[in-house]
Amino acid sequence: MSVIRLLVLGAVRQHGRAHGYQVRNDLEYWGAHEWSNAKPGSIYHALKQMAKQGLLHAHEIAPSTAGGPPRTEYEITEQGAEEYFRLLREALTSYDQKPDVLSAGLGLMVDLERAEALALLEQRMRAIGEWRKAVTEYYTPEDGPGQLGHIGEIMDFWVHSADTGAEWTRSLIERIRGGAYTFAGEGEPFVGVLAEGEENPYGTGKRHPGDDD
Amino acid sequence: MSVIRLLVLGAVRQHGRAHGYQVRNDLEYWGAHEWSNAKPGSIYHALKQMAKQGLLHAHEIAPSTAGGPPRTEYEITEQGAEEYFRLLREALTSYDQKPDVLSAGLGLMVDLERAEALALLEQRMRAIGEWRKAVTEYYTPEDGPGQLGHIGEIMDFWVHSADTGAEWTRSLIERIRGGAYTFAGEGEPFVGVLAEGEENPYGTGKRHPGDDD
DNA sequence: AGGCTGGTAGTCAACTTTGACTAGCGAGGG
DNA sequence: CCCTCGCTAGTCAAAGTTGACTACCAGCCT
DSSP states (O other), X not given: OOXXXXXXXXXXHHHSSEEHHHHHHHHHHTTHHHHSOOOXXXXXXXXXXXXXXXXXXXXXXXXXXXXXXXXXXXXXXXXXXHXXXXXXXXXXXXXXXXHHHHHHHHHHGGGSOHHHHHHHHHHXXXXXXXHHHHHHHHTOOTTOGGGGGGGHHHHHHHHXXXXXXXXXXXHHHHHHHTTOSOOTTSSSOOOOSOOTTOOOSSOTTOOOTXXXX | OOHHHXXXXXXXXXXXXXXXXXXXXXXXXXXXXXXXXXXXHHHHHHHHXXXXXXXXXXXXXXXXXXXXXEEEEEEEOHHHHHHHHHHHHHHHHOOOSOHHHHHHXXXXXXXXXXXXXXXXXXXXXXXXXXXXXXXXXXXXXXXXXXXXXXXXXXXXXXXXXXXXXXXXXXXXXXXXXXXXXXXXXXXXXXXXXXOTTOOOSSOTTOOOTTOOO
């Protein structure tokens, strides 16, 4: 799965009704341009595609108040909300080595209830375990592991990633179980989007070393 | 950068001359279908594209000995070799959170000399440090880190990844410095491709849990 | 008054990725 | 003998991604 749909659905859903530029700003607010491929082209494409597929409903709107071309506002449909939760659950449980997917899941997990988030993360722990087992088995030649040479480093790297990923997931589970954060149905939700005209309190537009264009 | 070009160039280069299906088998042999998006379509596309760009030279060949359509054999050009080493160096130094890129770099690093591989990995350590600094700075609001809520978990996750990634890179440097593996110019190289007709000694075609199609 | 800059909002062509499909041949079973 | 199965080798359309580009307005500078 690509992370774009999850992020876009999450943003539109939190706004209730949003146009592309607003979604774009939310994703930047979340830092998604740093850790995912959330670029304007991808975002607008995802909006159109999901509108075509009935996950979003598009309203054509007159030219904006602040210059620029006419904009389209989107609302999430019931079908879209279903898809949103499907993607969100998958992002939290599956261990697919795509850190951007997990990051998106973390940012949006509070749309679930605490108990479900915990259950999904426990499932994630099991998925990591299975992945680890599969990797070690794949890279075990019949005539002993010495035959692997430097190729064994690939396996070692993946195993190390799985182990540290599991360790981190475990610590997250502890924090959530200990009462951290406000999940669905627990009162005032954390405000995760920017209101119209509000500016990003984090460093908008800053460049970072390692961006690596 | 996409990892496909690096993998394909590496495979063709080790063969001297190879057709698409051979490359495809090598990548499966390396386990690349597990940890990267190396699928038939991508591989054939990369071959054609790089031939068009002069990185590979294509020979049209009569129908194969073992059934199937006529196949095309490729050789790497001088320009292609340059591009290969550029990509390989980048894969080892840059910390872009794409574990498939590092994996490919690990599998192919022995095409470099030991001293250079070490220098590149040291550079990688510095890149990780910079990335870590950038992430913590981006996610630090003026009024204290308490304002972040669950969004802080995203940062924590990235910082944890950077730290464990650095730790692993450090250990790899130790192993290489300690004399592990055979690098370029150190005699008999490790054989990293399958000869015509040789079968994959690892579990060909095995399914793994977590494959997650 | 004219021009330059910067923010708003989005389009587009080129490229890459994906997954399903094709077509030829040999081996083995009935 | 013929028919299906599986392997060899690859094509293709649809979808996703990228980076450069457009057009409009407001404010500022000169």
